[in-house]
Amino acid sequence: MADHNDLLKSLRQITQAIDLYSKHLLKETGLTSPQLLVLQAVSVHGRRKPSEIARSVNLSQGTITSIVDRLTRAGLVDRERNAEDKRVIEVVVTDAGRARLKDAPAPLQHDFLERFGALAEWEKSLLVSSLQRIAGMMQADRLDAAPILEIGDLSPDDPNTLPDVS
Template sequence: MADHIDLLKSLRQITQAIELYSERLLKETGLTSPHLLVLQAVSVRGREKPSEIARAVNLSQGTITSIVDNLARAGLVDRERSAGDKRAIEVVVTDAGRVRLEDAPAPLQHDFLTRFGALADWETSLLVSSVQRLAGMIQADGLDAAPILEIGDLSPDEPKHPA
């Protein structure tokens, strides 16, 4: 009988961990997790087409467009014409974007994926099937969800990282 209480408690702890990380990230950097992931992906590659960013961070093209719009409004990225194909637009990180990345913590899923990758194959299979079953039990298995732990928008009234 207490098993369901333990399960619900664990689910709430996961939700709280995601919320706390998101609040900390937003407070420290003014970025949400997807914004940070996109900024990091572009920074690593130097310049990137939006379609390539979408593949790199496993988000839809529409979501990437929205995130890049927000990052551009915040002065963290610029859009530039590709040198090789003048029709193509590439995203580049600005100096302000590089400053923002310097002190940013690792994305929440980074530590999770490191620990998850250290598990035995049987453990990963058990966890994946169990969590998929849980998603089905709360009727969330049909939702379109990116493999990142938090999504949000930047807005002008959010705290900005000190320069």
């Protein structure tokens, strides 16, 4: 049976892999993983209300507002009023946003989710419960986290803030 050093080493390797990919993504696209996911979510549907974006990428509405602000400053999305209900604001991808998406690499979790999906159900359950237990042991289970493999926090209300890449 592996001892605590093997476990800690594996946790560190996971953290390093996420960190390296996050740096690669930022260098290649100028975007963080959450920013890329929001841009992709809007692009797929054409125009989205911030609440719809929040649900589709599992982030809070406040976090989405912050990310959309940054994407707007970078010229990658615009906020527009809904044609039928002028009270409703929707987010739309600009031509610059579509160009940025064209060459963007897949998010780190894409390959992970393919491999995870190929596992037997008992293996999936075992991995999920084991990692939930580890998160609890590290008192990380109290943190609000989205299912995005990214180093750093996702909201300006959090202790740390996403980089402003505009």
